[in-house]
Amino acid sequence: MTTPGAAHPVRAGSPAQAGGLRAGDRILAVDGNLVPDARVAVAAxxxxxxxxxxxxxxxxxxxxxxxSVRLATGLPRPVPR
Structure with a gap:
């Protein structure tokens, strides 16, 4: 049995955060299609x-x-150090 995808830390200001995703959430489906694990969730x-x-x-x-999450339209900005 596989484990659904778990969201790791959600970057501040990211589309995931704006959509309400939190660290520790388990992604079970993308657009109604079940995902068996994190790798499949990311690919979807x-x-x-x-x-x-x-x-x-x-x-x-x-x-x-x-x-509901609106996907980013550009490349992510680098995180300042």
């Missing part, structure tokens, strides 16, 4: 067009949520 998100809105079904604690 990357296959979508930049700027499009996707719906993530996530497990948080003992519940489930549906989050």
């Amino acid at each position: 998100v990357r296959s979508r067009r930049p700027g499009s809105t996707i719906v993530l079904t996530v497990g948080r604690g003992s519940g489930r949520l549906r989050l």
